Amino acid sequence: MEKTMRYRGQVAITLALCFAIAIFEGFDLQSMGVAAPRMRAEFGLNNAQMAWAFSAATLGTLPGALLGGRFADKIGRKSVLIFSILLFGIMSVLTAFASDYSLLLLIRFLTGLGMGGALPMMITLASEAVSEKYKGTAVSVMYSGIPFGGMLTSFVAMALAGDSEWRHIFYIGGLAPIFLIPLLMKMLPESNAYINKSNKMTVPYFEVLFAKERRFLTIQIWVSFFCTLVVLYFLLNWLPLLMGAQGLSKVEANYVQIGYNVGGIIGSIMMGVMLDRLRMSFVVKLIYAGILFSLCCLAISPSVGLLALSAVGCGVFIVGGQSALYGLAAMFYPTEMRGTGVGAAVAIGRLGSFAGPLLAGLLLSFGSSSTMVIGSSIPMILIAAISALLLVRRKAKPQTQMLESSV
Numbered sequence: 001m002e003k004t005m006r007y008r009g010q011v012a013i014t015l016a017l018c019f020a021i022a023i024f025e026g027f028d029l030q031s032m033g034v035a036a037p038r039m040r041a042e043f044g045l046n047n048a049q050m051a052w053a054f055s056a057a058t059l060g061t062l063p064g065a066l067l068g069g070r071f072a073d074k075i076g077r078k079s080v081l082i083f084s085i086l087l088f089g090i091m092s093v094l095t096a097f098a099s100d101y102s103l104l105l106l107i108r109f110l111t112g113l114g115m116g117g118a119l120p121m122m123i124t125l126a127s128e129a130v131s132e133k134y135k136g137t138a139v140s141v142m143y144s145g146i147p148f149g150g151m152l153t154s155f156v157a158m159a160l161a162g163d164s165e166w167r168h169i170f171y172i173g174g175l176a177p178i179f180l181i182p183l184l185m186k187m188l189p190e191s192n193a194y195i196n197k198s199n200k201m202t203v204p205y206f207e208v209l210f211a212k213e214r215r216f217l218t219i220q221i222w223v224s225f226f227c228t229l230v231v232l233y234f235l236l237n238w239l240p241l242l243m244g245a246q247g248l249s250k251v252e253a254n255y256v257q258i259g260y261n262v263g264g265i266i267g268s269i270m271m272g273v274m275l276d277r278l279r280m281s282f283v284v285k286l287i288y289a290g291i292l293f294s295l296c297c298l299a300i301s302p303s304v305g306l307l308a309l310s311a312v313g314c315g316v317f318i319v320g321g322q323s324a325l326y327g328l329a330a331m332f333y334p335t336e337m338r339g340t341g342v343g344a345a346v347a348i349g350r351l352g353s354f355a356g357p358l359l360a361g362l363l364l365s366f367g368s369s370s371t372m373v374i375g376s377s378i379p380m381i382l383i384a385a386i387s388a389l390l391l392v393r394r395k396a397k398p399q400t401q402m403l404e405s406s407v
């Protein structure tokens with residue numbers, strides 16, 4: 001009985017702390033989006049330059065995820081997570097002190113390096129804290145902190161009425177995770193699955209990803225991550241500006257952004273629970289059908305109320321769908337290589353995160369309307385849906401058992 005209570009306590013602490021970190025990461029991810037109108041005016045940036053400012057952090061997450069995931073399988077999940085949080089916290093604060101455009105890009109890249117290292121650790125710790133039966137739910141509960149943090153960013157932006165006060169967003173987003181580090185050092189348990197793993201040797205990197213039994217699995221995960229995150233991050237960064245282009249005020253655009261994040265919180269938890277309880281193929285079909293419908297509504301809705309409602313739908317299915325994909329990635333890679341496998345998948349997804357805002361900026365610079373920009377994301381969702389459906393034809397639980405027996 002005492003052992004069971006201790007186990008439940010460790011699970012609760014791990015999920016609560018990872019959720020808190022996810023809030024701060026979500027806050028920083030959307031800080032550029034809500035600060036963008038004020039930053040653009042101060043720095044005199046055009047659409048193409050804003051696209052690079054958005055994408056610098058997501059570009060940094062690519063090497064961050066690769067390195068963080070690999071080191072996690074060598075030295076443990078907790079140490080990598082704490083270092084990553086320290087890095088992105090410091091760099092988020094320094095964003096407020098950027099004196100020119102080039103320095104802004106460098107700081108945002110280093111911010112992304114820290115964020116990229118943190119996310120695979122949160123996914124891995126959450127998935128390894130629970131039994132196989134609840135991995136999807138655990139990862140999704142953790143991931144719901146990201147849209148929750150994004151929603152807080154919008155509230156902070158609305159409270160800061162002055163255009164010169166955009167820097168306060170980065171003060172808050174950077175100092176909060178730094179203050180959390182002592183608590184993490186004292187209370188966050190290292191993953192028991194990592195501590196107790198039977199194979200202490202690290203599997204060669206190429207073998208983790210492209211051994212015969214994992215080759216197509218890895219490619220399918222990568223394609224799903226890349227295409228879904230193209231759309232997710234294009235909306236995260238450009239939604240306030242796209243809504244402004246449709247004639248909405250800053251406050252109205254923030255309401256739409258809040259709707260997107262409320263939907264993301266609901267969808268993250270809902271999709272994770274469904275992933276553990278229903279057939280994977282049904283959940284994947286629901287996710288991508290919902291994404292297509294919500295994007296179409298967002299492109300053509302004529303009023304603020306309908307735009308906000310469409311944004312809620314986009315959050316439910318796009319953010320919730322990505323959280324389900326993170327849960328799938330954690331299921332398909334066994335303990336000995338989970339950090340590396342999830343880290344590589346997150347890194348490939350970050351290429352999509354990088355490409356999404358740039359693509360939107362390019363289309364806008366060519367004079368495309370906001371409706372056309374939103375509609376251009378639909379082919380990416382169709383590709384992601386096909387890849388994800390091919391992936392879930394491999395039953396997650398039997399597949400995981402087969403992989404573990406092969407190591």
